[in-house]
Amino acid sequence: MDRRLFLKSSLAAATTAAVSVATMKAPWARTSARPALPMPSLLDLTQSGRLDLVAQQGTHRFGQASQPSSTFGYNQAYLGPIVRANQGQEIAARVRNNLREPLATHWHGLLIPGEVDGGPHLAIDPGEAWEPILQIDQPPSTAWFHAHTHPHTARQVYAGLAGVFQISDGQDGARGLPHEHGVDDLTLVLQDRRFDDDGRLSYRPGMFDRMQGFRGDHIVVNGALNPRAGVPRSIVRLRLLNGSNARIYHLRFDDGRPMHVMASDSGYWPQPVPTNELRMAPGERFEVLVDFIDGGDVSLLTGSDQNRGGPGMMGMMGNMRSFITGLVDDDLPILSFHPEGRKGAIDRMPEKIDDDLDQLPTNFARKREFSLDMMLGGMPMGRGMMGGDGAGPAMGINGRPFDMRHINEQVSLGTTEHWVIESNMLMHPFHIHGVRFRVLADETGQAPRLENRGYKDTVLVDGRAEVAVEFTQPAAPETPFMYHCHILEHEDAGMMGQFGVS
Ligand code: C2O
Ligand code: CU
Ligand code: CU
Numbered sequence: 001m002d003r004r005l006f007l008k009s010s011l012a013a014a015t016t017a018a019v020s021v022a023t024m025k026a027p028w029a030r031t032s033a034r035p036a037l038p039m040p041s042l043l044d045l046t047q048s049g050r051l052d053l054v055a056q057q058g059t060h061r062f063g064q065a066s067q068p069s070s071t072f073g074y075n076q077a078y079l080g081p082i083v084r085a086n087q088g089q090e091i092a093a094r095v096r097n098n099l100r101e102p103l104a105t106h107w108h109g110l111l112i113p114g115e116v117d118g119g120p121h122l123a124i125d126p127g128e129a130w131e132p133i134l135q136i137d138q139p140p141s142t143a144w145f146h147a148h149t150h151p152h153t154a155r156q157v158y159a160g161l162a163g164v165f166q167i168s169d170g171q172d173g174a175r176g177l178p179h180e181h182g183v184d185d186l187t188l189v190l191q192d193r194r195f196d197d198d199g200r201l202s203y204r205p206g207m208f209d210r211m212q213g214f215r216g217d218h219i220v221v222n223g224a225l226n227p228r229a230g231v232p233r234s235i236v237r238l239r240l241l242n243g244s245n246a247r248i249y250h251l252r253f254d255d256g257r258p259m260h261v262m263a264s265d266s267g268y269w270p271q272p273v274p275t276n277e278l279r280m281a282p283g284e285r286f287e288v289l290v291d292f293i294d295g296g297d298v299s300l301l302t303g304s305d306q307n308r309g310g311p312g313m314m315g316m317m318g319n320m321r322s323f324i325t326g327l328v329d330d331d332l333p334i335l336s337f338h339p340e341g342r343k344g345a346i347d348r349m350p351e352k353i354d355d356d357l358d359q360l361p362t363n364f365a366r367k368r369e370f371s372l373d374m375m376l377g378g379m380p381m382g383r384g385m386m387g388g389d390g391a392g393p394a395m396g397i398n399g400r401p402f403d404m405r406h407i408n409e410q411v412s413l414g415t416t417e418h419w420v421i422e423s424n425m426l427m428h429p430f431h432i433h434g435v436r437f438r439v440l441a442d443e444t445g446q447a448p449r450l451e452n453r454g455y456k457d458t459v460l461v462d463g464r465a466e467v468a469v470e471f472t473q474p475a476a477p478e479t480p481f482m483y484h485c486h487i488l489e490h491e492d493a494g495m496m497g498q499f500g501v502s
Contacts, residue, residue: 028063028065028066028067028195028198028199029063029065029195029199029218029225033064034064034226034227034228034336035063035064035224035225035227035228036224036227036228036229036230037186037188037221037222037224037227037228037229037335038222038223038224038227039082039181039182039186039187039222040076040079040080040081040082040163040164040187040189040222041081041082042081042082042084042181042182043075043081043082043083043084044084045083045084045085045086045089045091046084046085046086046089046168046170049089049090049091049092050091050092050093050094051083051085051091051092051093051094051134052075052093052094052096053074053075053080053093053094053095053096053105053145053163054074054075054095054096054098055072055073055074055095055096055097055098055099055103055105055147055161056072056073056074056075056077056098056099057070057071057072057098057099057100058070058071058072058073058076058077058078058160059071059077060073060077060078060160060201060223061199062193062195062199062201062218062220062223062224062225063195063199063224063225063226065199066195066198066199066200066225067198067199067200068200069195069199069200069201070200070201071159071160071201072099072147072156072159072160072161073160073161074095074105074145074161074163077160078160078223079160079162079163079189079222079223080145080161080162080163080164081163082163082164082165082166082181082187083145083163083164083165083166084165084166084167084168085134085136085165085166085167085168086136086167086168086169086170087136087137087138087139087140087167087168087169088136088137089136090133090134090135090136091133091134091135091136092131092133093131093132093133093134094129094130094131095118095124095129095130095131095132096124096128096129097124097125097126097127097128097129097130098126098127099126100126101126101149101152102123102124102125102126102149103123103124103147103149103156103161104118104119104120104121104122104123104124104147104148104149104150105118105124105130105145105146105147105148105161106118106119106145106146106147106148106433107134107143107145107165108143108144108145108146108283108431108433108457109141109142109143109144109165109265109266109285109457110134110136110138110143110165110167111137111138111434111435111436111472111473112134112135112434112473113434113473113474113475114433114434114473114474114475114476114479114480114481114500114501115132115475115476115478115479116132116133116134117433117434117475117479117481118130118132118145118148119148119433119479119480119481119482119498120148120149120150120404120482121404121478121479121480122479123149136167138167138266138267138436139167139169139266139267139268139455140166140167140168140169140171140172140267140268141166141167141263141265141266141267141268141285142164142165142166142167142187142239142241142263142285142287143164143165143166143167143265143285144162144163144164144165144241144243144285145162145163145165146161146162146163146243147161147162148482150402150404150492150496151492151493151494152492153488153491153492154205154214154245154488154489154491154492155203157243157245157488158193158201158203158214158245158488159201159203160223162189162243164187164189164239164241166187166239175268175350175353175354176346176348176350176353177237177262177289177346177350177353178234178235178236178237178289178344178345178346179237180345183232183344184231184232184234184235184236184237184344184345184346185236185237185239186229186231186236186237186238186239187222187239187241188221188222188238188239188240188241188335189221189222189223189241189243190219190221190240190241190242190243190244190249190280190334191216191219191220191221191243191244192215192216192217192218192219192220192244192245192247192332193216193218193219193220194216194217194218195216195218205489207393209246209489210393210489210493211374211393211489212246212307212308212426213245213246213247213282213307213426213487213488213489213490214245214246214488214489215244215245215246215247215305216244216247217332218332219302219332219333219334221334221335226333226334226335226336227335227336228335228336228337228338229335229336229337229338230338230339230340231292231337231338231339231340231344232292232339232340232342232343232344232345233292233293233294233295233339233340233341233342233343233344234292234293234343234344234345234346234347235289235290235291235292235293235344235346235347235348235349236289236290236292236337236344237262237287237288237289237290238259238287238288238289238290239285239287240278240280240285240286240287240288241284241285242280242281242282242283242284242285243282244282245282245487245488245489246282246307246487246488246489247282247302247305248279248280248281248282248305248307248427248429248460249278249279249280249302249305250277250278250279250302250303250304250305251277251278251279251280251300251301251302251334252276252277252278252300252301252302252303253276253290253298253299253300253301254298254299254300254301255296255298256276257276257290257291257298258274258275258276258291259274259275259276259278259288259289259290260272260273260274260275260288260289260290260291260349261273261274261275261278261286261287261288261450262287262288262289262350262353263285263286263287263454264284264285264286264451264453264454264455264456265284265285265436265454265455265456265457265458266436266454266455266456266457267354267436267454267455268287268353268354268454269353269354269357269453269454270352270353270354270355270356270357271350271351271352271353272288272289272349272350272353273450273453275450277303278450278451279449279451279460280451281427281429281458281459281460281486282429282458282486282487282488283429283431283457283458283486284429284451284456284458284460286451289349289350290337291349292337292339292344293339293347294339295339296339297336297337297338297339298336298337299333299334299335299336299337300333300334300335300336300337301331301332301333301334302331302332302334303331304330304331304332307426307427308426357438357453357454357455360438360440360468361416361438361468361470363416364416364417364418364468365412365415365416365417366411366415366417366418367417367418367419367420368409368417368418368419368420369398369419369420369421369422370397370398370419370420370421370422370430370483370497371397371398371399371421371422371423371424372395372397372421372422372423372424372428372430372461372485372490372495373395373396373397373398373399373424373495374393374395374424374425374426374490374495375393375394375395375396375399375401393493394493394494395485395490395493395494395495396494396495397483397484397495397496397497398497400497401493401494401495402484402491402494402495402496402497402498406498407477407480407498407499407500408497408498408499409497409498409499409500410499410500410501410502411471411499411500411501412471412501412502413471413472413473413474413501413502414471414472415470415471416468416469416470416471417468417469417471418440418466418467418468418469419432419437419466419467419469420464420465420466421459421461421464421465421466421467422461422463422464423461423462423463423464426487427460427461427462428460428461428485428486428487428490428495429458429459429460429461429485429486429487430458430459430460430461430465430483430484430485430486431457431458431482431483431484431485431486432457432469432481432482432483433457433481433482433483434471434473434475434481434501435457435469435470435471435472435473435481436455436456436457436470437455437456437457437459437467437468437469437470438454438455438456438467438468439452439453439456439459439465439466439467440466440467440468441464441465441466442459442461442462442464442465442466443462443463443464443465452465458486471501473501474501474502475499475500475501475502476500476502477500480498480499480500481498481499481500481501482496482497482498483496483497483498483499484496484497
């Protein structure tokens with residue numbers, strides 16, 4: 001990596017970031033009226049077994065005073081419905097593409113074969129439909145679905161092509177968990193966005209954004225800017241999805257009250273674990289329980305996202321950006337909670353909600369190593385350092401940018417492997433399709449940090465992470481599984497590989 005070249009290009013890009021200053025002062029953003037938290041409709045498949053999604057273009061207002069933005073969504077203008085299926089169910093899905101561009105739709109977190117996974121090889125042409133059968137055979141969890149069209153994933157997801165997929169076993173009542181959708185069981189899709197002077201959604205990534213990932217200066221929840229949520233005076237469950245392109249959240253409540261983490265990407269934890277701060281990388285999901293019994297109002301915030309590089313050049317770039325834009329990387333408000341008079345169903349924190357986790361595996365069929373590379377070094381400036389489409393920097397894994405025609409790894413079905421992932425320059429959220437894994441080691445060097453307990457499919461790699469991956473789903477070479485950085489600008493620039501399982 002030639003840091004001097006890198007810095008040079010960064011400075012050129014820095015000027016484009018100045019645009020966002022205007023939005024901070026825009027009248028639409030200063031409005032005092034906060035919208036009520038929108039809760040996407042629940043599309044319950046547990047009876048019908050049929051899932052119909054239509055990807056479409058629409059217009060959506062993010063703030064009360066903003067002008068309508070042109071957006072994409074599934075069955076609606078922005079985002080999609082909350083889909084709920086039961087463990088053990090067979091779902092006949094139909095995804096229709098009413099956009100004027102190809103679209104692949106991936107089921108992130110579902111343990112299903114490569115041929116129905118919805119990766120880039122399964123793009124749907126405009127006007128066409130795709131009809132995968134989804135055999136749901138995994139523990140209860142909060143998964144999601146989103147656009148995965150190479151190399152347009154970042155733009156399509158940013159425009160709204162994402163939705164939540166809940167897997168249930170109908171036993172949450174017995175577990176003592178809140179489970180009334182929209183009342184004491186709230187699904188929150190967290191996204192950061194940039195807007196123009198009229199409050200219209202804007203996605204014009206500069207070189208900066210392509211290198212560090214695109215961040216917005218406002219947080220929207222389920223498509224609403226800084227909303228307010230009425231909640232019962234009880235224990236409330238929040239299903240959190242980081243659906244942002246690049247932002248890493250550091251979630252906390254402004255009064256310091258704990259979040260009791262009860263589930264990560266791929267399922268429940270044995271018991272809720274309290275924490276005052278929760279780190280969430282793009283693609284990750286957590287479910288937390290929050291005690292609103294005392295009835296006081298409280299706000300959820302995110303601390304500043306420092307993933308712009310360490311003490312080296314990238315760090316300087318980050319500072320340069322705040323200097324040029326005048327933006328201080330401060331706390332950003334996400335949403336506020338207003339407990340109401342009524343009592344809710346659950347008035348005490350459950351102690352035990354699921355079986356203990358299995359022992360960490362110690363026997364592995366194989367070890368593989370992956371290095372997440374930002375490959376600007378040694379390449380000439382200008383066109384030469386652009387990716388395949390000339391749109392940005394080239395990135396890769398083990399020195400090689402993603403190539404649709406090249407299968408990077410071949411794995412044996414039914415085995416467990418030890419994967420070691422290394423990141424350079426930045427932290428990168430590493431996601432693997434078609435599996436769930438356990439984190440064996442992360443940046444702490446000791447027991448993995450709180451966020452990395454439990455079953456996961458996405459792990460933030462801060463220098464180095466080691467995971468134990470179980471391969472239970474087949475993937476033929478025509479429809480392989482992906483592994484990639486979930487900073488979507490990095491994925492589109494080539495920080496992705498593919499593997500078959502047989
Ligand atoms: Cu959520 Cu391959 O992605
Ligand atoms: Cu996935
Ligand atoms: Cu990355």
